Amino acid sequence: LTQANIADAVARLRARGPLVHNITNYVVMNTTANALLAIGASPAMVHALPEVEAFAPLAQALVINIGTLSPPWVEAMERAAVAANVAGVPFILDPVAAGATPYRTEVSLRLLALRPAIVRGNASEIMALAGETGAAGKGVDSTQGSDAARDAARQLAIRAKCVVAVTGAIDYVTDGERMTGIANGDPMLSRVTGTGCMATAICGAFLGAGLAPFDAAIAGLAVMGVAAEQAIVGAKGPASFQVALIDAFHNLDDAALAAGARLQ
């Protein structure tokens, strides 16, 4: 994926309107659903054990986010991932606060073993899953810059045989060989809850539009970053920024994407 054809990826997403199955956390369900609708996907939040395996194959992509995990939800995540695998539906994993407690690390590793197409996390989370100690986050927030996690991301991608995206001041996407940086975004993103979760879901929407995992992650993070740069103009603080961010997903046009995305 190059800067020139991110706009094509968005057009493809909007034309397909993929159904994106989310098993995500309570904090971000509303904003995730609205972000997915604004970018052109159809979100559904489904986690009940009596239906999760029936629903997963109906979707074009599955998003698993462990933000407010608990044992019954983890069971639903695992069953959905297996059902998605069987049906050929790609999934993306957001290992929220992996490393902060042993439970989160352990659950993340179990889900990683079910072969996500993409793992998207902050530096602390990716370093924890790569086995680096001493980089644990402050709750859900990273204590490390994304640059510090580049090696960990590469190692994790190789070991888990998936694409790894680590977000921060610059976002990095790697499949273990290639490494692309996305130099978009705004510091205000870190003052709004769930923008990382939102980035994960949007990458998932690009998976659902049929993009290869490496391209889907780049497209999702570029769209997120360009929209944030548009949203900060005129925002008076984090809440008006969040409103403008979702409006920006809805209004993104080809020219803005082609001019705005900074891949490196």
Next chain:
Amino acid sequence: LTQANIADAVARLRARGPLVHNITNYVVMNTTANALLAIGASPAMVHALPEVEAFAPLAQALVINIGTLSPPWVEAMERAAVAANVAGVPFILDPVAAGATPYRTEVSLRLLALRPAIVRGNASEIMALAGETGAAGKGVDSTQGSDAARDAARQLAIRAKCVVAVTGAIDYVTDGERMTGIANGDPMLSRVTGTGCMATAICGAFLGAGLAPFDAAIAGLAVMGVAAEQAIVGAKGPASFQVALIDAFHNLDDAALAAGARLQ
């Protein structure tokens, strides 16, 4: 209910300030509560088995929405519905994504057997509950226009002995004999998550204000549609539209309602 007295219904709702008991989905709890407050009701979200039967009789209306259902929540919904019935508290059912999985259809039919005053759904959901096959939605979104569901709505109203409201480009409300259309709203409603759930809750608030089910459904959908028409003016996208929509509920005045509602 006629166009001329929708404003009276709103005045009645605001004067009574009904306590509306919601057992609804995680995605929309916040926006539902804010919509109910803005229109003049007192929302409460209560689902725990140790208290749900004690709480239901305290409210003036009960809203049951299966959006993120799971077995313990379904048990709470059933117990609340029974307790509401015993206490003479009317309830409204929102069968989110009925037809998308067997579990949703089965739970919806069980709740339907507990005699809701109103069922509010999109075309795919109402057609699924009426037994029509082949009209299943894409996740929580309808694949059918509301016109296609008019017969299904009428049949369902007769069979379930309740009022059925099917929302779409034009909303239809029927008790099996009468059929009223409400030609208000804006396509942006479908780009914001939970606006259908919000419409259901507002119809529930009118039930709580003492309106007959047929009138409560018409009033709720007319208010929703008129507010949406006000909100789209000046909105820059779906998120600023949602903010303006809840502001509009708060600010609705008699003149706007009398002039704006288009019943047919």
Next chain:
Amino acid sequence: LTQANIADAVARLRARGPLVHNITNYVVMNTTANALLAIGASPAMVHALPEVEAFAPLAQALVINIGTLSPPWVEAMERAAVAANVAGVPFILDPVAAGATPYRTEVSLRLLALRPAIVRGNASEIMALAGETGAAGKGVDSTQGSDAARDAARQLAIRAKCVVAVTGAIDYVTDGERMTGIANGDPMLSRVTGTGCMATAICGAFLGAGLAPFDAAIAGLAVMGVAAEQAIVGAKGPASFQVALIDAFHNLDDAALAAGARLQ
């Protein structure tokens, strides 16, 4: 704490950026997290039994809010409170709708026995916990003015050996001996869901910044009230007010706090 040094308290909060562990209700998780981020804290929502006792000692404060309680969540609240106590992490309790059902009252009293540093509630809730009958709220809303709950607050503070904050037109904070009023805020706060919960969380953030409980409660409620007075300017209704409220937390400056806070 005096009017002159509320700004110092905010500066201290922003410098420390305390990790605030929330076990709160589904309705307000998103807005609570955003309010905490806007004021300068790091929120985390963690409730799973396999990790809640491991997580509580990592935080600088714990917020327990029973809004959408259920038995497994109550068990998590109790375990987290005990773990916080052992680790010397202060906690604040929000007994949402205590008095509305026996279950809520009973759970609130059990949590009260675990020695919160602060209890923050509306008048009906505080009166219910103080054992006054006949003052039960309408669902989550108080039927009593805060003035009516001053004696109850004082009695509860003495009996539970904690600070009690009762919010309303004027907020009162007492440790059983001292009693400070905060005459800030705006009636629009009562038309937005979860502003009481937000006040509780912000008081919790000041606990996490190392303020004594009495001062933390005053600082939190003064910040809430001053921000509301800034937010109502230009707001067009409750939703734009809520956006402006969170923006105001982010933008609060010393001059506004020193000039705006009205302690009595």
